Amino acid sequence: xxxxxxxxxxxxxxxxxxxxxxxxxxxxxxxxxxxxxxxxxxxxxxxxxxxxxxxxxxxxxxxxxxxxxxxxxxxxxxxxxxxxxxxxxxxxxxxxxxxxxxxxxxxxxxxxxxxxxxxxxxxxxxxxxxxxxxxxxxxxxxxxxxxxxxxxxxxxxxxxxxxxxxxxxxxxxxxxxxxxxxxxxxxxxxxxxxxxxxxxxxxxxxxxxxxxxxxxxxxxxxxxxxxxxxxxxxxxxxxxxxxxxxxxxxxxxxxxxxxxxxxxxxxxxxxxxxxxxxxxxxxxxxxxxxxxxxxxxxxxxxxxx
Amino acid sequence: xxxxxxxxxxxxxxxxxxxxxxxxxxxxxxxxxxxxxxxxxxxxxxxxxxxxxxxxxxxxxxxxxxxxxxxxxxxxxxxxxxxxxxxxxxxxxxxxxxxxxxxxxxxxxxxxxxxxxxxxxxxxxxxxxxxxxxxxxxxxxxxxxxxxxxxxxxxxxxxxxxxxxxxxxxxxxxxxxxxxxxxxxxxxxxxxxxxxxxxxxxxxxxxxxxxxxxxxxxxxxxxxxxxxxxxxxxxxxxxxxxxxxxxxxxxxxxxxxxxxxxxxxxxxxxxxxxxxxxxxxxxxxxxxxxxxxxxxxxxxxxxxxx
Numbered sequence: 001x002x003x004x005x006x007x008x009x010x011x012x013x014x015x016x017x018x019x020x021x022x023x024x025x026x027x028x029x030x031x032x033x034x035x036x037x038x039x040x041x042x043x044x045x046x047x048x049x050x051x052x053x054x055x056x057x058x059x060x061x062x063x064x065x066x067x068x069x070x071x072x073x074x075x076x077x078x079x080x081x082x083x084x085x086x087x088x089x090x091x092x093x094x095x096x097x098x099x100x101x102x103x104x105x106x107x108x109x110x111x112x113x114x115x116x117x118x119x120x121x122x123x124x125x126x127x128x129x130x131x132x133x134x135x136x137x138x139x140x141x142x143x144x145x146x147x148x149x150x151x152x153x154x155x156x157x158x159x160x161x162x163x164x165x166x167x168x169x170x171x172x173x174x175x176x177x178x179x180x181x182x183x184x185x186x187x188x189x190x191x192x193x194x195x196x197x198x199x200x201x202x203x204x205x206x207x208x209x210x211x212x213x214x215x216x217x218x219x220x221x222x223x224x225x226x227x228x229x230x231x232x233x234x235x236x237x238x239x240x241x242x243x244x245x246x247x248x249x250x251x252x253x254x255x256x257x258x259x260x261x262x263x264x265x266x267x268x269x270x271x272x273x274x275x276x277x278x279x280x281x282x283x284x285x286x287x288x289x290x291x292x293x294x295x296x297x298x299x300x301x302x303x304x305x
Numbered sequence: 306x307x308x309x310x311x312x313x314x315x316x317x318x319x320x321x322x323x324x325x326x327x328x329x330x331x332x333x334x335x336x337x338x339x340x341x342x343x344x345x346x347x348x349x350x351x352x353x354x355x356x357x358x359x360x361x362x363x364x365x366x367x368x369x370x371x372x373x374x375x376x377x378x379x380x381x382x383x384x385x386x387x388x389x390x391x392x393x394x395x396x397x398x399x400x401x402x403x404x405x406x407x408x409x410x411x412x413x414x415x416x417x418x419x420x421x422x423x424x425x426x427x428x429x430x431x432x433x434x435x436x437x438x439x440x441x442x443x444x445x446x447x448x449x450x451x452x453x454x455x456x457x458x459x460x461x462x463x464x465x466x467x468x469x470x471x472x473x474x475x476x477x478x479x480x481x482x483x484x485x486x487x488x489x490x491x492x493x494x495x496x497x498x499x500x501x502x503x504x505x506x507x508x509x510x511x512x513x514x515x516x517x518x519x520x521x522x523x524x525x526x527x528x529x530x531x532x533x534x535x536x537x538x539x540x541x542x543x544x545x546x547x548x549x550x551x552x553x554x555x556x557x558x559x560x561x562x563x564x565x566x567x568x569x570x571x572x573x574x575x576x577x578x579x580x581x582x583x584x585x586x587x588x589x590x591x592x593x594x595x596x597x598x599x600x601x602x603x604x605x606x607x608x609x610x611x
Contacts, residue, residue, distance in 0.1 A: 013509065014509050014510075017509040017510045017511060018510055021407055021408065021510045021511065022408050022409075024404070025404040025407060025408030025409065026408060026409065026413075028400075028401075028404055029401070029404055029405065029408065029409070029413075029417050030417075032401060032417075032421060032481065033416075033417050033420040033421060035478065036420050036421050036423055036424055036478065036481065036482070037420050037423065039424075039435045039438075039439070040423070040435075042435070042438055042439070042446060043434065043435060043438060046438055054444055055443075055444065057449060058441075058443070058444040058445060058446060058448065058449030058452075059438050059439075059441075059444055059445065059446045059449065060446070060449065061446075102327055102328055102331075105324050105325075105327075105328075106324070106325060106327075106328040108324070109321045109324050109325045112321065115318060115321055116314055116318065117314075117318070121325060121329070123611070124329070124332065125328070125332060126611065128332050128336035128337070130591055130594050131340065131587055131590075131591045132336065132339065132340065132587055133336075133338075133339030133340040133341070133342050133343050133583070133584075133587070134339070134343070134566065134580065134582075134583020134584060134586060134587050135563075135566050135567065135570060135579070135583055136342075136345065136346075136566070136570055136576060136579050136580035136583050137338075137339035137340075137341075137342025137343060137345060137356065137580065137583075138335065138339040138342070139570060140342065140345070140355075140356060140576075141334075141335075141338060141339055141342060144352075144355060145355075145356075157331075157335070158335070160331065161328055161331050161332070166328070190320055191320035191321055191324065192320055192323075192324060195324065216426060219428075220426075220427070220428035220429075220430075221428075222428060222429075222430050222543075223542070223543060226546075227571075238428045238430045238431075239430075241430050241431070241434070242430045242433070242547070245430070245433060245434055245437065246550065269444055272434065272437070273434070273438065276431055276434040276435075279428075279430070279431065280427050280428070280431045283426050283427060284423075284426075284427075287419075287423065287426055288419065291419055291422060294422070294486075295418075295422070295486050298483070298486050298487060298490070299486070299490040
């Protein structure tokens with residue numbers, strides 16, 4: 001008798017522990033998830049609120065009076081937004097395509113075990129992550145020597161190559177069997193052809209991940225615009241939003257410049273939130289579909305170092 | 306003989322060397338040339354002379370930077386913020402990863418992970434907009450709630466004391482999903498036999514987490530934390546600039562090296578001192594990384610950076 005009691009007791013208490021952990025887990029994770037998503041709901045709801053209720057009651061989680069007014073005004077004369085979108089799309093497309101190709105090509109060279117100087121070149125790239133000249137010389141170089149201020153190059157080049165992405169790509173390519181390269185060489189293929197025809201197709205998972213990281217970086221970039229862009233025609237989306245948040249007067253002027261009739265009763269606070277929705281919308285819509293590639297990519301990096 | 310070998314190698318690897326050329330030129334131009342540009346920290350910059358033509362002024366820029374009293378404040382802020390971020394972020398990420406691993410069905414886990422990862426994907430500008438929405442004195446949600454329950458609203462954007470907490474929460478919020486994915490990967494790779502052994506030994510779930518899961522995470526934790534310590538003197542400019550901007554009232558508790566360098570360069574156009582502060586940061590950062598790498602090497606040679 002005492003034997004069976006001795007055996008069932010730990011089992012029952014083990015079950016109780018499991019249940020306790022489940023309760024703690026479900027509650028904590030739900031709270032954290034809510035904290036992560038509520039700000040977005042708040043922004044959306046604020047952008048759909050009557051300006052008068054925002055001014056009297058503040059931003060709210062559920063608009064007490066619905067209004068599409070901010071969006072109407074935003075899209076009444078949409079030239080500026082369309083232009084900002086075009087700049088961002090162009091920069092993201094060109095930068096991601098070119099950056100991805102160069103990252104892969106560089107990574108391939110460094111992954112070739114028979115390349116005598118691969119360690120020296122790896123160090124040449126890696127050292128730039130350890131030490132830098134700081135903001136000032138870099139800024140002066142771009143502005144005073146390369147004369148890239150107010151050019152689209154200033155938005156593309158600074159983010160084009162990233163040593164961390166080269167390293168992740170290299171460790172992925174190092175796992176491609178060398179025999180593939182060897183047999184292609186015997187068939188007389190040159191190094192570039194091997195890279196283009198064999199290595200690139202085999203690296204699709206890594207290309208997808210690094211490509212998405214690059215695209216996200218370009219899409220969310222406002223820093224290079226803050227440093228190098230003063231021409232309104234070249235403002236990317238995030239920088240346009242930044243300008244608008246800080247400076248409603250500037251916004252008013254920009255809209256007047258585009259022919260909008262702007263009165264003093266512009267729904268300023270609602271507009272800020274509507275513009276935030278417009279600037280982050282595409283990312284949030286694409287997010288559920290692309291998220292898994294990021295997770296995969298991080299895991300490659302975490303395991304391989 | 307030797308020279309011949311070198312030329313032969315050049316010929317042998319010509320295609321690879323050609324393929325490396327764009328990246329080599331890129332980093333020469335955008336990383337190594339600016340390193341040489343460090344000399345402007347020792348010069349009195351004038352636009353006509355440029356980086357190379359301006360007159361030397363020895364250590365005047367550094368003297369000015371250190372005597373202004375800003376140097377200590379921004380270095381302390383940068384380091385303390387990063388320490389707070391490292392501790393809070395990693396503890397929260399490990400906690401979340403363990404719970405995600407232990408609890409819930411496939412769907413709950415997937416959806417939760419997706420939601421936690423969401424803040425990582427938006428720009429710091431959007432985070433700035435969210436902060437404005439929440440913290441604004443007149444119409445911010447936090448103050449609406451405070452007024453709603455009959456409390457006095459708080460003037461957050463004019464009170465430096467709140468910001469270390471706010472910025473730590475914002476950092477934790479934005480990086481939670483990213484770190485959780487990293488730690489979840491590490492937990493998933495733990496040998497399941499160890500769990501089974503613990504169960505046979507009569508350990509309950511909590512004991513199993515404490516005695517098996519967490520010890521097995523130590524290598525990952527140490528590497529991630531040490532890497533972060535190596536960057537302890539690099540402030541996240543995007544975060545500080547979009548949360549604080551040029552709001553001088555808050556600088557005492559929120560100014561970091563990166564925002565200081567940016568303002569000195571763009572707003573006050575003090576190129577010499579700004580460059581000196583940048584060099585100071587680079588040297589500190591380099592030292593930190595070297596120390597960290599040395600510690601990692603002692604801990605586990607294979608995981609050292611170099």
